[in-house]
Amino acid sequence: MAGKTLYDKLFDAHLVKQRDDGSALIYIDRQIIHEVTSPQAFEGLRLAGRQPWRINANLATIDHNVPTTPFSNASEIEDDTSRIQVQTLENNTREFGITEFGIGDPRQGIVHVMAPEQGAVVPGMTVVCGDSHTSTNGALACLAHGIGTSEVEHVLATQCLIAKKMKNMRVRVEGQLGPGVTAKDVVLHIIGVIGTAGGTGYALEFAGSAIRGLSMEGRMTICNMSIEAGARAGMVAVDDVTIDYVRGRPFAPAGAQWDQAVSYWRTLVSDEDAVFDKDILIDAADIRPQVSWGTSPEMVVPVDASLPVPSQEQDPVKRTGMERAYEYMGLEPSMKVSDIQVDRVFIGSCTNSRIEDLRAAAEVARGRRKADSVKQVLVVPGSGLVKQQAEQEGLDRVFVEAGFEWREPGCSMCLAMNPDRLLPGEHCASTSNRNFEGRQGNGGRTHLVSPAMAAAAAVAGHFVDVRELEKAE
Amino acid sequence: MEKFTVHEGLAAPLDRSNVDTDLIIPKQFLKSIKRTGFGPNLFDELRYMDEGYPGQDNSQRPLNPDFVLNLPRYQGASVLLARRNFGCGSSREHAPWALMDFGFRAIIAPSFADIFYNNCFKNGLLPIVVEEDVVDEMFGEVAANEGATIRIDLENQLVTRPNGETVSFEIDAFRKHCLLNGLDDIGLTLQDAESIRAYETRRMEREPWVFQTP
Numbered sequence A: 001m002a003g004k005t006l007y008d009k010l011f012d013a014h015l016v017k018q019r020d021d022g023s024a025l026i027y028i029d030r031q032i033i034h035e036v037t038s039p040q041a042f043e044g045l046r047l048a049g050r051q052p053w054r055i056n057a058n059l060a061t062i063d064h065n066v067p068t069t070p071f072s073n074a075s076e077i078e079d080d081t082s083r084i085q086v087q088t089l090e091n092n093t094r095e096f097g098i099t100e101f102g103i104g105d106p107r108q109g110i111v112h113v114m115a116p117e118q119g120a121v122v123p124g125m126t127v128v129c130g131d132s133h134t135s136t137n138g139a140l141a142c143l144a145h146g147i148g149t150s151e152v153e154h155v156l157a158t159q160c161l162i163a164k165k166m167k168n169m170r171v172r173v174e175g176q177l178g179p180g181v182t183a184k185d186v187v188l189h190i191i192g193v194i195g196t197a198g199g200t201g202y203a204l205e206f207a208g209s210a211i212r213g214l215s216m217e218g219r220m221t222i223c224n225m226s227i228e229a230g231a232r233a234g235m236v237a238v239d240d241v242t243i244d245y246v247r248g249r250p251f252a253p254a255g256a257q258w259d260q261a262v263s264y265w266r267t268l269v270s271d272e273d274a275v276f277d278k279d280i281l282i283d284a285a286d287i288r289p290q291v292s293w294g295t296s297p298e299m300v301v302p303v304d305a306s307l308p309v310p311s312q313e314q315d316p317v318k319r320t321g322m323e324r325a326y327e328y329m330g331l332e333p334s335m336k337v338s339d340i341q342v343d344r345v346f347i348g349s350c351t352n353s354r355i356e357d358l359r360a361a362a363e364v365a366r367g368r369r370k371a372d373s374v375k376q377v378l379v380v381p382g383s384g385l386v387k388q389q390a391e392q393e394g395l396d397r398v399f400v401e402a403g404f405e406w407r408e409p410g411c412s413m414c415l416a417m418n419p420d421r422l423l424p425g426e427h428c429a430s431t432s433n434r435n436f437e438g439r440q441g442n443g444g445r446t447h448l449v450s451p452a453m454a455a456a457a458a459v460a461g462h463f464v465d466v467r468e469l470e471k472a473e
Numbered sequence B: 001m002e003k004f005t006v007h008e009g010l011a012a013p014l015d016r017s018n019v020d021t022d023l024i025i026p027k028q029f030l031k032s033i034k035r036t037g038f039g040p041n042l043f044d045e046l047r048y049m050d051e052g053y054p055g056q057d058n059s060q061r062p063l064n065p066d067f068v069l070n071l072p073r074y075q076g077a078s079v080l081l082a083r084r085n086f087g088c089g090s091s092r093e094h095a096p097w098a099l100m101d102f103g104f105r106a107i108i109a110p111s112f113a114d115i116f117y118n119n120c121f122k123n124g125l126l127p128i129v130v131e132e133d134v135v136d137e138m139f140g141e142v143a144a145n146e147g148a149t150i151r152i153d154l155e156n157q158l159v160t161r162p163n164g165e166t167v168s169f170e171i172d173a174f175r176k177h178c179l180l181n182g183l184d185d186i187g188l189t190l191q192d193a194e195s196i197r198a199y200e201t202r203r204m205e206r207e208p209w210v211f212q213t214p
């Protein structure tokens, strides 16, 4: 019999019951809760008179709606509906006894940044959250994926999910990444290769020497965007990097339990003879810094390339999509990426707001200044703790001296539910994960890039190859 | 949850691939803490000429006359014909809530994004996967016949096209059962409470740290 993949192992270890009809009940170890997708779930519990199955499996924080300017009380949130959601979460977590990192707590932050940072997610867990980028946690060899609000309620009430086993796909990135090429470029490149629906129905495992060579932060960036490749879950096998990352975190096991945990975690790798339904090999040397030009994450090109020509696309559905994207983005086929002017820059989001991302952006910003044509550069740390760390390293000063704005943690301009947003027609170099129409503000035009590329665009006023910039030093 | 057995309704074609959930229901409307009332803001950015915000009187807003759901012939549509990778993007269940609230009971497309697909079933909205070239032909049939309807028979897993032909579709047995009977998932799962407890006991021995809080 063939060996098991990492996903098979995680799935099997959480199987509560296999039902005759092919569906399965799987156990959920950790649920992360935020203010946007939980109110209706708590309401459902209340209406049915149900209690959470295991209260300490849940951990809540606020992120999507919070302003990134300082505030100390929910009542200071100006927007009525945002304030109500923040307050509703406070009330719900209090009523049901769930721990929440709320306003003013340094542990507050974007769900997918906060949870691994706290060690609330450790290898071998099943992790869910009413948010599609829950896949981020898969970097810790977890089975982690987004769920809808009905499922949030289902997990609250039963600690289980009704699941169907996904297929296995492995994406191996072998070789050495070039200078200036980051985890973000790797994942954008992967999406460009397999397409935004390429991973639909699969659990992705990212493997290969280039992935193993990444830090935990980098691996999280990659797993984060599994969903942009169509896959609910993405993961990376356990190695020393994983274990070193988890050690000493507040929720992580300690003492004798630590050793027991580590010896189990070491088994969380795909067996040598495991069979994947789909296996993709990417040469790390082929990956250059990426910039998305359209309204779908697969519409991505290397920074030193020119934009694709729709008439050369064979697939009519894709061709129409490209034409529509050009119209929305106000760009022309064949133009050079470096000719795209940037109006605003956003450095943040659960894809790229961890300390390493801020360091990479600061590296580029150091001693330089934002171009006058750029209206605003927002730097939004992923959590209060990331913010503290960055300030200890003096990164905040680097940003402020470069004319960037240093903000409070939250989702911010990733989806513009708070006051940070693009105006119609504006182009934004953004380290977030989605370039859908209107995502960063009605009529706004998003270009997905790495933190270093975003900072470089802020300095130049248009996209530039960060590798060239480094040479200029 | 509302039962789904047989449904026949006016079909509306949304000729666009990769329709994401931001497009189905823009983020400003996610701020509601209810499950209902999203219908008037379904496809808000495509449907209206101005920018929408929650709590607005939508009847006063300028409509985009070219948007398919605004065309007189598609008023009252309850079956949405769509293109590949429908529902990609965020996990917001507000997307199926908005589609249901607007009046849709079923969506037919060559493929759906996973989370959206799953969320539909929790709300009695039936997503149906039909082969791409057949969907393409159905787009033609709907365009050619004003008032064209599509009939869906869940029990027999059959779609009757506007041209009268039938196409069969696949659906997972458990989901079909729940939809046919309008069953609440949570109640069903709680019937397995003992299995869940037994599982927890086993896990607690092997991975005790999972069950502890600091």
Ligand code: SF4
Pocket (backbone or CB within 6 Å): A063, A064, A110, A111, A112, A131, A133, A349, A350, A351, A410, A411, A414, A415, A432, A433
């Ligand atoms: S940062 Fe963006 S993608 Fe991540 S959880 Fe927040 S809104 Fe979603």
